Amino acid sequence: MxxxxxxxxxxxxxxxxxxxxxxxxxxxxxxxxxxHVLCLTSRLLRNIATPLLYRCxxxxxxxxxxxxxxxxxxxxxASFHSHVHELxxxxxxxxxxxxxxxxxxxxxMLCQLSxxxxxxxxxxxxxxxxxxxxxxFFPRLTVFLYTIQPETATAVASFLNRHTTITDLTLLFTxxxxxxxxxxxxxxxxxxxxxxxxxxxxxxxxSLEALSIVLLPFDADITPTLPLFHAMSRLTRFTLLSAVEHxxxxxxxxxxxxxxxxxxxxxxxxxxxxxxNITWAGAVxxxxxxxxxxxxxxxxxxxxxxxxxxxxxxxxxxxDACELLIAVKxxxxxxxxxxxxxxxxxxxxx
Numbered sequence: 001m002x003x004x005x006x007x008x009x010x011x012x013x014x015x016x017x018x019x020x021x022x023x024x025x026x027x028x029x030x031x032x033x034x035x036h037v038l039c040l041t042s043r044l045l046r047n048i049a050t051p052l053l054y055r056c057x058x059x060x061x062x063x064x065x066x067x068x069x070x071x072x073x074x075x076x077x078a079s080f081h082s083h084v085h086e087l088x089x090x091x092x093x094x095x096x097x098x099x100x101x102x103x104x105x106x107x108x109m110l111c112q113l114s115x116x117x118x119x120x121x122x123x124x125x126x127x128x129x130x131x132x133x134x135x136x137f138f139p140r141l142t143v144f145l146y147t148i149q150p151e152t153a154t155a156v157a158s159f160l161n162r163h164t165t166i167t168d169l170t171l172l173f174t175x176x177x178x179x180x181x182x183x184x185x186x187x188x189x190x191x192x193x194x195x196x197x198x199x200x201x202x203x204x205x206x207s208l209e210a211l212s213i214v215l216l217p218f219d220a221d222i223t224p225t226l227p228l229f230h231a232m233s234r235l236t237r238f239t240l241l242s243a244v245e246h247x248x249x250x251x252x253x254x255x256x257x258x259x260x261x262x263x264x265x266x267x268x269x270x271x272x273x274x275x276x277n278i279t280w281a282g283a284v285x286x287x288x289x290x291x292x293x294x295x296x297x298x299x300x301x302x303x304x305x306x307x308x309x310x311x312x313x314x315x316x317x318x319x320d321a322c323e324l325l326i327a328v329k330x331x332x333x334x335x336x337x338x339x340x341x342x343x344x345x346x347x348x349x350x
Contacts (some may be wrong), residue, residue: 053081059164060090062098065106073111085140086118098123105130107170114138120145122172133159143168153177160185171197176218192239195219203228210237214271220244222252226259236264243271249278250285257292266293267300274301278330283314289319298327305331315344 059065072080087110091098107129110119116138121129122145133155141163148171157180160166166185167333170192181200191198192212196219211229213222222240229235238260240252249268256266270276278301279285290296299318305311315328315335326337333348 056086081112084113088120091123116145145170147172208235212239214240230259239267253289265298270302279306291321300329
């Protein structure tokens with residue numbers, strides 16, 4: 001369906017007789033270009049397309065940000081504020097291209113988005129959004145991603161304590177930042193923050209389902225942190241993101257099992273790009289640790305199997321050690337257990 005060429009005809013066709021619910025359902029599947037055209041046809045279609053067009057806003061570049069701000073400043077733009085539910089500003093061009101005046105305009109606009117559910121601001125610009133963090137309030141906010149600097153640590157803690165509706169939290173750091181606590185987010189189900197920051201959170205009554213711990217060179221031991229999650233029975237997915245140069249998979253698995261043996265999915269990722277190396281002796285050590293999990297069915301490691309080892313044999317070793325294991329991924333290759341063939345199948349190229 002190409003609305004860009006048949007918009008006028010479509011406006012006079014059977015579309016005008018369809019229930020609004022059906023039109024809304026169809027419009028949800030349309031690309032952005034077609035939604036733009038729908039806004040130019042009739043009042044009915046414009047009222048259906050506009051909320052969909054502005055529901056999710058991505059501002060990865062400076063030009064897109066300026067265009068969005070111009071639109072929202074127009075007289076008609078004021079009515080668009082309530083339509084924005086998701087906003088992503090990943091700053092792909094580097095914050096040096098964003099002037100203080102532009103950032104101030106963005107902050108002012110953000111504070112008007114009363115129906116915001118997801119807010120992702122990954123600007124590496126010190127104190128750029130202090131006003132937003134200190135005074136902004138979004139009653140429906142459930143997902144928050146933010147890059148913290150030392151200048152904004154106190155404001156971020158205040159912002160989080162005002163938004164107890166948050167269920168998914170990701171905090172990124174360009175350097176060590178200590179958050180003032182306690183921070184209370186009773187509805188959290190997913191956390192992705194550096195290891196040293198968990199002590200700032202009051203996790204009493206919190207029942208996480210997914211947890212990501214970021215290891216940084218100045219705080220590379222997860223042993224003191226893991227007891228915080230021992231009693232969280234709903235926690236089934238665990239990711240360890242390491243920026244540490246030397247990390248031993250078996251050692252980290254041993255630490256994890258001591259408190260989280262009920263996990264179903266475990267990932268150990270190396271964000272610095274330095275892949276681990278799995279020898280046969282190392283594979284045996286990992287197999288011992290995997291066998292101690294109660295219900296593990298998926299493991300993913302950023303490691304390369306040594307040339308002296310056969311990857312398929314390594315996967316078989318782990319599968320024999322961990323009875324419920326059905327998915328393994330390492331060195332960019334994925335393996336899945338096939339009950340029909342009673343063997344591990346390499347699914348990397350499927």
